[in-house]
Amino acid sequence: MEIITVVPFLTMGEAKKVLIVFAHQSSGSFNAAAKSAAVEVLAAQGCTVEVSDLYAMNFKAAATAEDIKGDVKDAEHFRYQEETRLAWEEGRLAEDITAEQTKLSEADLVIFQFPMYWFSVPAIMKGWIDRVLTCGFAFTKEKRYSQGLLKEKKAMLSFTTGSLESMFSSTGMNGDMNVTLWPIQNGILHYCGFQVLPPQVFWAPSCASPEARTAMLEGWRSRLQGLLEEKPLSFISLDCFDPKSFQLTPDVQEKHASQEFGLTVGIHLGKPLPPQNQMKAGC
Numbered sequence: 001m002e003i004i005t006v007v008p009f010l011t012m013g014e015a016k017k018v019l020i021v022f023a024h025q026s027s028g029s030f031n032a033a034a035k036s037a038a039v040e041v042l043a044a045q046g047c048t049v050e051v052s053d054l055y056a057m058n059f060k061a062a063a064t065a066e067d068i069k070g071d072v073k074d075a076e077h078f079r080y081q082e083e084t085r086l087a088w089e090e091g092r093l094a095e096d097i098t099a100e101q102t103k104l105s106e107a108d109l110v111i112f113q114f115p116m117y118w119f120s121v122p123a124i125m126k127g128w129i130d131r132v133l134t135c136g137f138a139f140t141k142e143k144r145y146s147q148g149l150l151k152e153k154k155a156m157l158s159f160t161t162g163s164l165e166s167m168f169s170s171t172g173m174n175g176d177m178n179v180t181l182w183p184i185q186n187g188i189l190h191y192c193g194f195q196v197l198p199p200q201v202f203w204a205p206s207c208a209s210p211e212a213r214t215a216m217l218e219g220w221r222s223r224l225q226g227l228l229e230e231k232p233l234s235f236i237s238l239d240c241f242d243p244k245s246f247q248l249t250p251d252v253q254e255k256h257a258s259q260e261f262g263l264t265v266g267i268h269l270g271k272p273l274p275p276q277n278q279m280k281a282g283c
Contacts, residue, residue: 016047016228019107023114023125025055030160030205030213035113037217038158041224050103054124060096061127067094085135093134100132109228110155110194116162119180129188138192146237148193154232155189156197157181158220165203177201178278182265185278186235195232198280231281236263 020038024031039049052059063080065072069092072083087093093101104110114125121129133139139148161168168177181199189196200220205213240252253269262268265277 016042016045016109017107018042018047018049018109018111019103020049020051020111020113021054021125021128022051023054023112023122023128029115030202030216031113031115033217034158034160034200034202034220037221038111038113038224041221042227045225045228047228050107052100052103052128054128057096059124059128060131061124063127063130067097067131068092069094081135084131088134088136097131097134100128101134101137104132104150104153108153109197110153111158112155113158115160119174120184121159133188133192144191144193144238146190146193146235146239148191151193151195153194154197155194156199157184157189158200158202160202160205162206163204164207165201168203176273178265178273178276181278185233186264186266190235196235197227197230197232199278201279233278233281234264236267 018038020035022031022035024035026032035051039051042049060066063084065075065078065080065083067080068083068087070087072078073086074083084093091098112121112125114121117123120126138150143149163174166172167174168180170176174180185196185199200223202216202220205216208216236248240248242249248267248269256263256269259269260272261274262271263274265273268274
């Protein structure tokens with residue numbers, strides 16, 4: 001099979017720990033309301049919920065040599081990934097990084113709550129990703145994608161857009177949201193091994209009526225009731241690729257040669273993109 005096998009997430013009765021990585025400067029924002037709804041509903045289900053409020057924490061976004069205690073291996077030709085991997089192994093990462101790694105290590109589910117900026121995450125959240133998901137802790141060259149070091153955990157994006165849903169369609173001026181999400185959900189979350197739940201997209205709440213915004217939050221609250229049992233999105237298993245060429249193996253390519261759609265948004269075999277591949281489980 002080309003699609004990774006879903007690892008059972010949590011059985012009934014087990015304590016569940018959720019980390020919400022939150023990036024919005026205003027406590028009166030829709031994002032703040034979505035974050036608070038998640039805290040309330042998940043806590044009511046018995047989850048332990050922790051929030052990393054990045055702006056309130058004044059979280060450092062830039063990935064620099066300051067993230068390493070003591071001397072670096074090669075100051076003249078500083079390479080962040082290699083240096084932080086070594087620092088992680090030796091316990092020499094900055095305290096703010098290790099604090100977030102501890103939270104992440106203990107979490108069963110991570111929710112990234114943010115307003116979409118420039119078709120991606122805000123800079124402060126990208127800084128969290130750059131600095132916290134270090135090589136050695138979240139992935140290695142050998143342990144990535146379906147074999148990533150965080151493969152026992154689930155993660156999801158929950159975000160607001162400034163544009164209407166119709167604008168993020170295959171015929172809309174912003175393009176298909178599935179394409180927009182591929183670099184984040186595959187290139188970051190799945191790369192580290194996360195089982196990626198379908199995203200929660202709040203379409204242009206700033207343009208919506210108060211009643212519509214209330215309905216969006218109620219829909220989120222309803223989804224949160226069963227969130228921990230949801231199935232993740234489908235990605236291609238690492239063993240479907242040749243370890244030397246990093247290409248899909250011939251047998252996998254042959255098997256799907258006659259299929260109407262490609263395998264995923266990114267690995268599409270030159271075929272039409274599979275509909276909703278980055279938006280709904282099982283696509």
